[in-house]
Amino acid sequence: MENILIAGANGITGKQIVNLLKASQYFNPIAMVRKEAQLNQFKADGVETVLADLTKDLTHAVKGADKVLFAAGSGGKNVVEVDQEGAKRLMAVSKMAKVKKFVMLSTMGADNPQAVEGMEDYMKAKQNADEYLRSSDLNYTIIRPGTLNNSQGKGKIELSEKLNKQGKISRADVAQTLVRALHDDAPNNSTFEIIQGNTLIGEAMNELNMSVN
Template sequence: MTQTVLIAGAHGQVGQHVTAILGESDHEGRAMVRDDDQVEEMESQGADKTVVADLTEDVSHAVEGCDAIVFAAGSGGDDVYGVDRDGAINLIETAEEAGVDRFVMLSSMGADDPESGPDSLEDYLTAKAEADEYLRRSGLEYTIVRPGELTNESGVGTIEVGDDIGLDAGDIPREDVARTLVIALEHDALVGETFEILSGDEPIEEALETIAAN
């Protein structure tokens, strides 16, 4: 079924891959960016439509008419509680008010236990954990994807998936994370699931089917 999908954080590194992948699909990808000067760039990367909105402000105009949301936004460490937590919560609440059903969250490995990670990441992981928990308690049909360390290598289309892989177990290309988010979006059996991913040997579709079957 064709869906109108809002990509929050479309101009970010994962978000650009999500935009391109959706641009090659039957779905309508609506790229959400913060600045007007990013609009043309996103449309050149495959966005069917681009909307300017700030996660820390009113985003109702961005969400209107959407069937699903992929949250790929991130503060880059500048304002983790304002963007990674409160910005996500703002979008979740707006999605509920607008009647959006599906929400796929890009989280992070280690969000289950922020204090166990590096001190430099504790605030970030705490913000992610609190956003994830808010999503779980919402009325949205959610999936939470938690990758390990991200790299800019080309994606290979294969991953390892689990629920307790370990924060230092490896890394994964951003392109493979983006493809996982898009495939999860289309997988009804993944509603209500939270899982971790790293580079691995199993094709993404097959790996996610394993999660869905459990």
């Protein structure tokens, strides 16, 4: 089983990712959390943890990790230091640790920050993090979902490198897509957008894989 470090494990989407990985026969989750108090809930569930802060040195966090999944966010409070620079810090140490893949939870609109009124700073931070990852020499997948909601997951999405339309998607389906991206046969070195749709997640990703290879 591959060890997967999840940055943002304590978030709403992050917790769903941890649960999916815990139930997987392929992956072992390592929950990266920022506060001591957050460790106990994961330890109680038998999930490995590591205490690390995206605004500080992260060298220790990636030790033993085969792949990294970035699902962290500042909630708009510190977008440059967390969403941008924190992501870049984790990429840098991941590269040094020779992790096999870095999966990034980004957002639709990150390719054109000025078009999203009121969220330009956040979108710019996500754009900068995405561009840094693409130029890092790490094997990567960048996933850009539409507007997130807490609806029940359907296991079906609409996926394209550029959808050219807006849409919603459940956090549950985003979590499933992120976990699917960790597999070796998932699209590598690619960026794509997702919203709710009618195609099974695995099937949609296989179709993308065939189109880019």
